[in-house]
Amino acid sequence: MAVLSFLSVLLVLCALVLWKRLITSRGRKLPRGLKKLPGPKGMVSPIITRATIRRLSQSPSQSWAQKSLIILYFTGYPIIGSVPDVPEKNGFIKFSDWAKEYGPIYQVNLAGHNHVWISSDEISRDLLAKKGAIYSDRPHIPALIDDNRTAAQYLPLSSKNDGWTRQRRFANVIMRESEKALFYRYPELEAKRMLVELMDEPSKYNHALESFISRVTCRLAWGHSEANEELKQRARELLIGVSPTGALGNKIPFLMSLPDWLVPAKAWERRRARTERRFFELMQQQVESDMREKKAPQSWMRMFLEARSKWGFQYELEGAYAVGMHGIAGALTIAAPMQTFCLAMCHYPQYMPMLHEEIDRVCGDRLPRSEDRPNLPFLRAVIRECLRWRPPVPTGIPHYLIQDDEYNGYHIPAGSVMHPLEWAIAREPELFPDPEAFNPLRWIDPSYPTYREPLTQYPTIINSTQFGYGRRTCQGQAVSDEDLLIGIGSIAWLFTLCQHPEDTATSQPPDTPTVEPEATNGQHGIRIHEKASISSEELNAGLNEMEPAPTMEDIILTKYVYPGQYPDDPKPQIEEHKPVQPTLERVTSLSEKPGETFKGSKFDPKTIDPTLDFTTLLIAKPMPFRFQLTVRDQKRAQKVRELFNEGVENGAYTPSREFWGENHGTDKPLGWGKV
Template sequence: MGILVAAVLTATLLVLYKLRNVGRRPKDFPPGPPTLPIIGNLHQMPKEKAHLQFKKWADEYGPVYSLMLGSSVMVVLSSDCAIKDLLDKRSDIYSSRPPLYIGQMLSGGLRMLLMEYGKTWRMIRGTVHNHLNIKASTSYVPYQDLENRQMLLGFLDQPQRWIDHLRRYTNSLTTQMVFGFRTTDVDDKDMHRLYTGFAGFSETLGSPEAHLLEAYPFLCHLPDALLPIKKRARELHEKELQLFLGHWLNAKKKIQDGTANPCICIDLANSQNKEHFSDPLASYISGSLLEAGSDTTWSTLVGWVQAMVLFPEVARKAQEEVDRVCGERFPMLEDEPNMQYVRGCVKESMRWMPTAILGVPHAVIRDDMYMGYRIPKGASVMWNVWGVHNDESRFPNPRVFDPTRYADDFQSAAEAAKNGDATKRDHFLFGAGRRVCQGMHIAERSLFLAYSRLLWAFNFETEKDENGEEMRVDADELTEGVFVQPKKFSVRIVKRSEERAATLRREWENVADKLDEEGQWKRVPEGMYFKEYIPLGT
């Protein structure tokens, strides 16, 4: 009996000994808000509008601060130099991901975005890079031009459905690149399943319940009845896998039959033959590309439309530039070098309303020192996008949409990301280090084509209610989750002239004859950057 009591007492003391420092901030860690035993700063984590609190902490504790979240540590980088110094210059140890239990459950462990740095991630990255590098990306311009023209026609005929026209624009561009088919209908069920599923993924991954499980991993073993988020995550994953797998297997069959249009999936099929990875993994590689190319660019476009409503003087100045360069002629991508103010709109839209508002956290794989502080192995490292983008010393009056911030910035997003001087980077929406977005060239072009042509053809005005009063548009009201966009708002879209409306219709007719009865390409444009399929065993 005495031995049993002694064993229980010893075990209790060991547990208490291990718990004594949980939640406390070691003296050599970056500074941060005061902690409480066991929970650390967990009680201070906001349930909504987290980006605002993270900015306040940056103002108080500096460009590098830490949060003690139960048994885990989060280091927050809130300056351009800190992001450059750690995520870029020390990318060999800052390129992994934290465990993100709910994130992996949402993805079945298959989503490249959340994978730890390793062999599988590098294999996927290499396959994708072949198609998204700057040389390959220029070959997709015919796709972008076509989808943009159909989007403009939709704005003309159904302006009240402008959000869906933007959705189809970015989605169809990506389905062509990845799977070889166009999304022709704004009511396409698979398209809406994609956007709905990604919204669920973003909201669930960014939920307080998900953060709690990161703070106390032992809670992950509790039954689903006590953790309903686990059931929700599994259901979202099952629906997503069904959508992704359907797209992949359809493309794979056409590739093997020799009936597929050129697309990224051809290279993916070749990689599968060589590396022998599963169809579910292949489906998540291609499906994740579809998500990334569709949702984030769409959300940025929605944010830009809101900015044009809130800052009509910016829209007028941009229209003056477009009119000066093009007159009554339809704007083309070749006009970009002569439209620096519109180029500024592209950069400013990604600064003013960044979709990845707090980034997706990196993880450091070994202890490191920075600015005299210790960053421990396994810590989550967040790049505080909103905090940097709203740093008053970097961007005066940051909540004003001002494209002149970039009047002398002639860099592309890729050039800016590689600039050795962190203060010369335009924005941090596309990430940093080895996790930087590979599709930024394509996104920039899609945004420029959309902004220049929409401004050329339409005015964006504040909608009025039944009493003739202007309806309120609030830029501070954003959706919740890891990826955000403005909450629903009203806008009145008006064609600038009958002549330009007629030009839009003619420009669509000029490309419509290249499509078959189902709206698919009769013949894919020449010069597309795609490889040929090599059958297994050849």
């Protein structure tokens, strides 16, 4: 009887919610002379029937609380729009496909909310930059305990308000000052540790790359690297909280209004927020202690504390959050292009010799450093192409429209969530010929529309579309640029990357088990095999048919003088070349019918393209795969070890710190949550 009463209350509540939604939708009228944006119609889910309720009530595998939540979802939120049409895996490809069908700006109903998708850089600038006064807010993220728009805790996710203004002003200063100091050489310092880790434990390449970024970011934020593992965990947990496909509260928002005991996802988020707050507080206290003892390294936190009253922060830990969120934002995104670099070099091996040629000529037997930037245009082209080919945030960071607007005769209603769809923007065919191919030459060859001069400055990732539009442009562009230049440059200086030999062989039956060789520390033939191989017979056939790639000298240096060229080298006359076009062709659809590409949950990236096995959260990172990592020169390897050992003796490289006790605080009030 009690259960039936509880269920009755839920059903009444759902009816009220549905009535309110219907009344609201009737009040929306299209302004005279304007058209509705095109887009998929979506679908309407049926109201749950008595038979369904009876079947749920008799299911032994679910508690009454879970059954009631399911009923509440289907009855209170019947209009789910196009949600079923979007696969959880690589949904950005589906949105890109819709752009080809409906045009460069269209709208989609996702669970009752209007989402506008923009696949054109020009339209993104017209709306999000030129009309920034009404397009610069952020949408509400239901899964977060504190309102991301007003809490002054999450600067990248905050609405345009006083907290956003003062924290953005603070961020401008700390980024500018640290850039002037070449980021205190922290990337160059941590690159040595990363290379040693890659030599010693190659199967943990993802860990080595992510640790490189998190250690640099920890040093920039607080002056020390010991919190790198904790920072990575804080970043992972927040990423789950903000991703549409992550936390349950983002998929079913009304859950966040129910008690913690009824919704484990809400209890998880509350614990995450408390742990994050305490972590930021501890890191600030550490820097305060270092400053009292006059041993504080340069850091963003030190800049804040040296002029604490200058920034006008309004609550006790606002400065701690302002610094900490920049740390988390860096740890979330910068490692992804480094992992993409490994992926690209395995499937487009013709560019590896070109990269080696440039780095060897400019750097010789020393590691790359910041001053080499003007003389490394091909390295910068590789980095820029990594961001274009596999954008870290393929759906773009969403904006929120605060009032009705119109564009080219179309009505855009207030409350729309605006998505600059980076996956599509980075594939505009007029700007990026053969957009599915990884081709860094498009940035340094004058025959391409993306070519810019001078090559001492271009190509660059600064101000690329991946960093956002208008007033919401990412302020960490310079540190991202520095990390990637030093990180990827150092890997190419020491290693050769290529596909695993067993993945390029076509004679082995597909079901034949493989026995992985043991990795040898610092020796040739290091093999990475953390996860199963991602291979394709068509792709391998394409690789086998490739002719030897022209050298960098043949393609670039013979055409014109460019930074880093040996001054005494003659400039021979050769025939005009055609840009190198990789021959690998991407299979684009599971279906033979147009418009059915990647439809629903049947999409399998391994079937479609071996380079499209990505994580499902907001930050798209290549899933671990195996490849061969070979030390190019044993003298260089030995030099790196010597430099690292010197740093260990001098106290430059300290082990990671655990903050929450045994097992990182599992089952304690504060600690790591399950991810």
